[in-house]
Amino acid sequence: MDFQWDRRNKTESPFLIPMSSPDITEAEREVIAEVLQTPFLSIGPYIEAFEEAFRQYLGCAYAIGVSSGTAGLHLCVIAAGISEGDLVITTPFSFVSSTNVLLFERAIPIFVDVDPLSGNIDPVLIEQAVEDLTHNAQSAQRWLPRKLPTQIKDIAPKAILSVDVFGQPAEMDAIRKIADRFAMKIIEDSCEALGAEYKGRKAGTLGDYGVFGFYPNKQITTGEGGMIVTNDKEAAQLMSSLRNQGRAAGDTWLHHTFLGYNYRLDELSAALGYIQMKRIEELLAKREQVAKWYTERLRQVPEVEVPMRLESTTRNTWFVYVIRLQNGIQRESVIRTLKERGIPARPYFTPIHLQPYMQERFGYQEGDFPHTEDLGNRSLALPFSSIMTEFQVETVCNILIDALSD
Ligand SMILES: *Cc1c(COP(=O)(O)O)cnc(C)c1O
Numbered sequence: 196m197d198f199q200w201d202r203r204n205k206t207e208s209p210f211l212i213p214m215s216s217p218d219i220t221e222a223e224r225e226v227i228a229e230v231l232q233t234p235f236l237s238i239g240p241y242i243e244a245f246e247e248a249f250r251q252y253l254g255c256a257y258a259i260g261v262s263s264g265t266a267g268l269h270l271c272v273i274a275a276g277i278s279e280g281d282l283v284i285t286t287p288f289s290f291v292s293s294t295n296v297l298l299f300e301r302a303i304p305i306f307v308d309v310d311p312l313s314g315n316i317d318p319v320l321i322e323q324a325v326e327d328l329t330h331n332a333q334s335a336q337r338w339l340p341r342k343l344p345t346q347i348k349d350i351a352p353k354a355i356l357s358v359d360v361f362g363q364p365a366e367m368d369a370i371r372k373i374a375d376r377f378a379m380k381i382i383e384d385s386c387e388a389l390g391a392e393y394k395g396r397k398a399g400t401l402g403d404y405g406v407f408g409f410y411p412n413k414q415i416t417t418g419e420g421g422m423i424v425t426n427d428k429e430a431a432q433l434m435s436s437l438r439n440q441g442r443a444a445g446d447t448w449l450h451h452t453f454l455g456y457n458y459r460l461d462e463l464s465a466a467l468g469y470i471q472m473k474r475i476e477e478l479l480a481k482r483e484q485v486a487k488w489y490t491e492r493l494r495q496v497p498e499v500e501v502p503m504r505l506e507s508t509t510r511n512t513w514f515v516y517v518i519r520l521q522n523g524i525q526r527e528s529v530i531r532t533l534k535e536r537g538i539p540a541r542p543y544f545t546p547i548h549l550q551p552y553m554q555e556r557f558g559y560q561e562g563d564f565p566h567t568e569d570l571g572n573r574s575l576a577l578p579f580s581s582i583m584t585e586f587q588v589e590t591v592c593n594i595l596i597d598a599l600s601d
Contacts, residue, residue, distance in 0.1 A: 210537050210538065210539045211536075211538065211590070212539070212578045213578060214541070214576075214578050214579075215411065215412035215578070215579060215580050216411075216581075216582050216583075217416045217580075218474075218478055218581045222473075222474075223467055223471070226466040226467065226469070226470050227463055227466060227467065229466070230462050230463050230466045235462050236462050236463065237461045237462055238439075238462075240462075241465035242460055242465040244465070244469045245460075245465040245468045245469045246260050248468075248472040249407075249422050249424060249472070250424075252390075252397075252472065253397050253400050253405075255405075255424045255426055256425070256426040256428070256431070257423075257424065257426065257427075257428070257431035258422055258424050259431060259434050260420065260421075260468070261420070261421045261422065261423060261459070261460055262419060262421065262458045262460055262461075263408065263419050263420065263421045264292065264384075264408025264409070265296060265421070266421055266438070266456070266458035267407070267408070267423040267458075268292060268296040268356075268382065268384060268386075268421075269296040269300075269456075269458075270423060270434040270437050270456075270458065271296075271382045272296050272297060272300050272302070272356075273434075274404060274427075274433050275353070275354050275380040275382060275403065275404070275430075276353070277297070277300055277354055278300055278348075279301040279302070279348065280302070280303065280347050280348030281302045281349065281353040281354075282305050282328065282350070282351075282352040282353060283297050283305065283352060283354045283356055284305050284307060284316075284324055284325065284354070285304050285355070285358075286306065286309055286316040286357065286358050286360075286547075286567075287306040287308070287309075287548040287563075287567045288360065288564075288570060288571070289384070289547060290358075290386070290544060291550060292386075293356055293384045293547075294547045298556075302345075303345060306340075306547070306548055306564060307320035307324050308320055308566045308567055309564075309566050309570070310366075310566070311566040311569065311570070313360065313503070313505050314570050315358070315363065315365040315366065315505075316355075316357050316358065316370075317566075318365075318370050319369075321370065321373055322369075324352070325351075325352055325379070328350050328352055329350065329352075329377060335350060341557065341558030341559070342556065342557050342558035343557070352377070352379060354374075354379050354380040354382060355370055355374055355380075355402075356382045356384060357370055357381065357382070357402065358384040359384065359388035359391060359398045359399075360387060361387055361517055362387055362388050362391050362414075362511050362512045362513045362514040362515075363388065363391060363504065363505055363508045364388060364391055364393035364401065364507070365393075366507065367381075367383070367396075367401035368393075368394070371401070380402075381401075381402030381404075382403070382405075382406070383399055383401055383404065384406055385398045385399035385405045385407055386407055386408035386413065387514035388407075388512060389413065389415060389512060390414060390475060390479045390510065392508070393507055394507055394509060395509050400424060403425065403430070404423060404425045404430065405423070406421060406422070406423050406424075407421060407422045408420070408421045409421060409422075409464075409468060409471075412580075413514065414475075414478060414482065415468060415471035415472060415474075415475060416468075416471060417460065417465065417468040418463075420460050420464045420465075420468060421460070433453075437455045437456055438457075438458035438459055439457075439458075440456070441453035441454055441455025478581050479512050479513075481582070482512065482579075482580075482581045483512075483513060485579060485581065485583045485588060486502070486516055486579075488585050489501070489516050489577065489579075489588055490502070492589065492592040493518060493595075496596060496599070498521045498524055498599045499519070499520065499595075499599070500518060500519040500521070502516065502517060513579070515543060516579040517543050517574050517575065517576045517577075518577065519574055519575070520573050520599075524573075526542065526572070526573070526575060528598075528601070529599060532597070532598035532601055533594060533595065536594045536597075536598075537594075538577075538578065538590075538595070540576060540577055540578070540595075541575070542571065542575065544570075544571060544574070546564060546567045546568055546571045548564060549568070549571075577595070578591055
C-alpha cells in the first residue's frame with residue numbers, strides 16, 4: 196500500500212500541531228528492521244529483555260508484558276480473585292478501561308469521588324465507603340448504584356482499583372492502610388504514570404499489582420502494549436499463563452491448564468519498548484520541559500488553572516497537559532475556536548459514570564459525583580508530547596489566550 200503519511204496529514208488533518216506524538220528515533224527503526232530479519236515475531240528474546248528492563252527500572256520481582264494496558268488490568272482483576280458479584284472500589288475520573296475490566300468479570304464497581312485538586316480517588320471517601328458497606332447496612336445503600344445488573348456476592352469490597360491520574364500517583368499510603376485493615380487487594384492503574392514517584396517510591400509498585408500502558412500518547416510507546424508488575428509470585432505465574440492462552444509452566448503448545456487469553460505482546464512491539472526504556476529518562480525530561488513551557492506561559496492567565504502538583508508526588512511524569520477553565524467559560528466554544536486555528540484540544544476525562552453504557556447498566560445520573568463532574572466539565576487537554584518545541588507551545592498558548600478573550 197502506498198501510504199503517504201506526510202501528504203495525507205497535510206491534506207486531511209485540519210491541525211497545525213498534533214494532539215500527541217510518539218518519539219521515535221533511528222534506534223527504534225533499526226530494532227524493528229532487526230526483528231524482521233529473524234523468525235521470532237512473537238515469544239522471542241525482546242519480550243524478555245523488555246520485561247527485564249521494567250524489573251530493573253521499578254525494582255520489582257516480576258514484569259509481564261501484555262498486548263495492552265487494558266489486557267494487563269483485566270489479568271490483575273482475575274489474579275485478585277475478583278469475580279461475579281464482587282464489589283470493587285474505584286474512581287469515575289479515569290479512562291474507561293479501569294472500570295471496564297471489572298465489568299468483564301461481572302464485578303460491581305463502587306465509585307467514590309475524587310480529590311478536587313489532584314483528580315485522584317479520595318482516600319477519605321474510600322474509607323467511608325468500605326466502613327459503611329462492611330458494617331453499616333443502612334448507610335451502605337448510598338454507595339451502591341441505583342441499578343445492579345448482577346447480584347452482590349459479598350457486601351465487603353474485595354479490592355481497590357486506584358488510578359494515577361495524568362502522571363501523579365494516588366494517595367497510596369492512605370489507600371494501603373485501608374486495604375490492609377479490610378483485607379483488600381490493591382490494583383494500581385499506573386497506565387498514565389510510568390516513572391512517576393510517590394514519596395520517592397515508583398508508581399506501579401505501590402499496590403499488589405501495577406499496570407502500565409504503551410499506546411502512542413503515553414510516556415513510552417510500543418504501538419499497542421502494556422506491562423503488569425508485581426512482587427506476588429503466584430499471581431505472576433497465573434497472569435503469565437493467562438496471557439498465553441492459559442498454558443501453565445510445563446504445558447505443551449496444545450495443552451491448556453486454564454481458560455486463558457491471547458494477551459501476548461509481539462516481538463516488534465517488545466523491541467520498540469526495549470529501546471524506549473533505554474531512553475526513558477530522556478523522554479521523561481523532554482515531557483517535563485514541555486509542561487514547564489506551558490505552565491510558565493499559562494500561569495498568568497486568569498481564566499486558566501494550570502496543573503497542580505501534590506506534595507506526595509516527588510516526581511510527576513506528565514502523561515497529558517490538562518488545564519482547567521474558570522467557571523463560566525464556554526469550553527465548547529474555546530475548543531471550536533482552537534480547532535478553526537489548527538489546534539486540537541479535548542475534554543479530559545468525560546466521567547465514566549456518565550458514559551451511556553454505564554448510565555444504562557447502573558442507573559447513574561448527573562450529580563452523582565460532583566468533583567469528578569466539575570473536573571470533567573472544566574478540563575481541557577492541550578497538545579502535548581516530548582517532541583513539541585517551545586515555539587509550538589507558544590503558538591498553542593497564544594491562540595488559547597485569543598480564544599479565551601473572544
Ligand atoms: C491508557 C490507559 C489505560 C490502558 O489503555 P490501553 O489503550 O488498553 O493500553 C488504562 N487506564 C488508564 C487510566 C489509561 O490512561
